[in-house]
Amino acid sequence: GTAEPEWLWRSGSLVPWREARVHVNAVGHASVAAVFEGVKAYLAADGRRLLVFRLEDHLRRLYDSARICRLALPYDLDTLRGAVCGLLTANGYRQDAYLRPWAFPQGVIREQMVPAGTICEVLVDSWPFRSLLEAGGGCRAAVSSWQRISEAAMPPRVKAFSNYHNGRLALMEARENGHDWPIMLNERAKVSEGAGACLALVRDGEVVTPSLTSGVLPGITRDTVLTLLRDLGVRVREREVDRSELYLADELFFMGTAWEILPVTAVDGLTVGDGVPGPLSRRLAAAYTDLVRGRDGRHRHWLTEVPLP
Numbered sequence: 001g002t003a004e005p006e007w008l009w010r011s012g013s014l015v016p017w018r019e020a021r022v023h024v025n026a027v028g029h030a031s032v033a034a035v036f037e038g039v040k041a042y043l044a045a046d047g048r049r050l051l052v053f054r055l056e057d058h059l060r061r062l063y064d065s066a067r068i069c070r071l072a073l074p075y076d077l078d079t080l081r082g083a084v085c086g087l088l089t090a091n092g093y094r095q096d097a098y099l100r101p102w103a104f105p106q107g108v109i110r111e112q113m114v115p116a117g118t119i120c121e122v123l124v125d126s127w128p129f130r131s132l133l134e135a136g137g138g139c140r141a142a143v144s145s146w147q148r149i150s151e152a153a154m155p156p157r158v159k160a161f162s163n164y165h166n167g168r169l170a171l172m173e174a175r176e177n178g179h180d181w182p183i184m185l186n187e188r189a190k191v192s193e194g195a196g197a198c199l200a201l202v203r204d205g206e207v208v209t210p211s212l213t214s215g216v217l218p219g220i221t222r223d224t225v226l227t228l229l230r231d232l233g234v235r236v237r238e239r240e241v242d243r244s245e246l247y248l249a250d251e252l253f254f255m256g257t258a259w260e261i262l263p264v265t266a267v268d269g270l271t272v273g274d275g276v277p278g279p280l281s282r283r284l285a286a287a288y289t290d291l292v293r294g295r296d297g298r299h300r301h302w303l304t305e306v307p308l309p
């Protein structure tokens with residue numbers, strides 16, 4: 001995430017990345033109500049185009065987040081879709097690229113509480129990334145002592161920057177204790193999600209994932225995976241999940257735009273299955289790769305094509 005691209009998109013035009021400045025007042029209370037998205041563009045298997053994955057769904061979620069936070073985004077969906085595609089072309093990517101659309105209150109804000117209806121600047125930044133899908137590794141996870149934010153306090157379905165302090169605390173604790181990623185429980189002590197990724201378990205050939213009212217972001221990868229599982233004829237259940245079910249899982253995996261499909265090989269120090277990514281996780285990762293790289297014709301509407309420069 002440190003590469004400097006040539007351009008970013010800012011409130012209607014491409015601007016040189018190095019010159020995209022704000023006043024210091026944009027970083028204080030103004031940033032509390034800022035919302036964002038994380039999107040990936042994959043190099044197609046044919047090497048001839050980039051495929052932005054589920055762009056419209058990500059942008060819709062950005063508007064949903066803005067609506068709940070009562071922020072006004074002065075650009076319509078077509079404009080933002082054009083912004084993303086135009087930015088990929090302008091920056092000349094010939095490889096996988098991550099896209100970060102976000103919105104924050106425009107102008108100088110000194111009020112402690114950003115007023116409802118505040119008009120936002122909208123930006124899209126981008127940088128190259130290396131997909132882990134084809135690498136096939138796993139990670140070690142641990143249940144966090146930090147509780148997932150609840151609907152009663154900070155709606156977890158909003159992708160607001162301020163929500164990420166929750167996952168950040170959990171991640172630091174997990175790393176401190178020698179694990180890779182945290183798993184957070186919600187206010188009912190049921191499993192919610194990781195710090196930036198949803199979670200599913202496999203037991204007896206059935207996939208179980210916490211329901212959308214468990215304190216999870218309505219993950220687009222989660223929805224994709226549930227669709228792929230139905231394509232594969234695998235039984236899927238969305239319901240409340242107990243912590244102890246994690247200990248009995250045959251397979252466990254995170255799913256998110258950044259994480260893609262990341263198998264969990266140990267949870268709270270207990271080995272999951274054989275301690276290596278399980279068969280269904282591997283099948284799913286392969287199906288996800290085929291999908292995002294344009295080898296699977298079934299869900300074409302999820303791919304926005306951008307020709308290589």
Ligand code: PMP
Nearest residue numbers: 196197198217219220221256257
């Ligand atoms: N939960 C949180 C808190 C996240 O930040 C993300 C990443 N956007 C996810 C889950 C996964 O969502 P998606 O699959 O849409 O990237």
